[in-house]
Amino acid sequence: MTFRPVGFRGARSLVVAAAVAVAMLGASSPVGARSTTASTTTASTTGNDISYPQCGRTFPSGQAFGIVGVNGGLANRLNPCLGEYNGGLSTSELFWAWGSTGSPKLPKAALYVNTADPGTGVADWPKDNTDPNGVSEAPGTLLNPDPYGSCNGLDSQACAWQYGWDRATQDVDWLVAAAKQVGVVSAPSTYRWWLDVETGNSWETGISGLANNVADLQGMVAAFRATGTGASVGIYSTSYQWGQITGGSTAGNLSSLSDWIPGARTLSGAKSNCSLTGFTGSVMITQWFGKPYDGDWAC
Secondary structure, eight states: OOOOOOOOOSOSOOOOOOTTOSOOOOTTOOTTOOOOOOOBOOOTTEEEEEOGGGTTSOOOBSOSOEEEESBSSSTTSBOTTSSOBTTBGGGOHHHHHHTSOOOSSSOSEEEEEEOOOOGGGSTTSOSSSBOTTSOBOOTTOSSOOOTTOOOOSSSSHHHHHHHHHHHHHHHHHHHHHHHHHHTSOOOGGGSEEEEEOOTTSOOOOHHHHHHHHHHHHHHHHHHHHTTSTTOEEEEEOOHHHHHHHHTTOOOGGGTTOEEEEEEESSHHHHHHHTTSOOSSSOEEEEEEOOSSSOEEEEO
16 A cells, blocks of 8 residues: 555546655556565564555565555455465465564554545445444444434435445454454454545545545544444545545544554655654654555654
8 A cells, every 4th residue: 555646436526636646556556556576674663564466475574563455445345365365374464464573663463444435326335324234323323323314325424424334344344354264363443443545546526525525534433443442543644635535624533543644755754754744643654665565664
């Protein structure tokens, strides 16, 4: 997962891609796609992030922490090597992350998930407040009622919140299944969940669209936090992209979330970026564009 704008996803509306990208992929590439080969992390305090483009390839080694993509570039698509890939433990990216050496600042394994708010033009847009596990988040329910009211399938904040909740619920289910498959920790609240918020995925536009995008991300944060006490959520984005997608909002549960900031081209640049002002909270991780893998620095 590298910060670089990508092409259209076939959704109803899309925010214009950021001009400050480090590099650009082809128009058909999902967010995070890149070609890689083997590499070794030399600094014991740095980490790496990998996802579906590394399926079947040699993973980084010696990293202090690993951050793994749950999705395959789109918010509703599974990363096929989150768990076993072609029947092998060693090809599981989640298993790889738990083999990290450890960092005094961050846990060995964390996750990131693609986000989007495509609106009503997709098959999985919610028609009501029932999530993929058959649980209702309708107003008046005891645990997690939709704060924007009832979803009725329309392009509304209520349905956008439910869409975000649904995508996060699916991500949690995928994590639990993969973790049990490869024998690592399966409790969702054990992990820090990073929301990958980039203009390359599908977002609504205009005043009402930005409000829907905010509701969508709030729904995701709420779902991850509902997995248990201690669940942590952060945002992977830039100030520019966050502004384009949310209008710079930190409303509700988007306030004080830790930030993971891309954009550096070297480790020294990543270290310098720790002094940047966050867009939702303090900067926790900075990323630099490395070859063949991106590197991550714990601030």
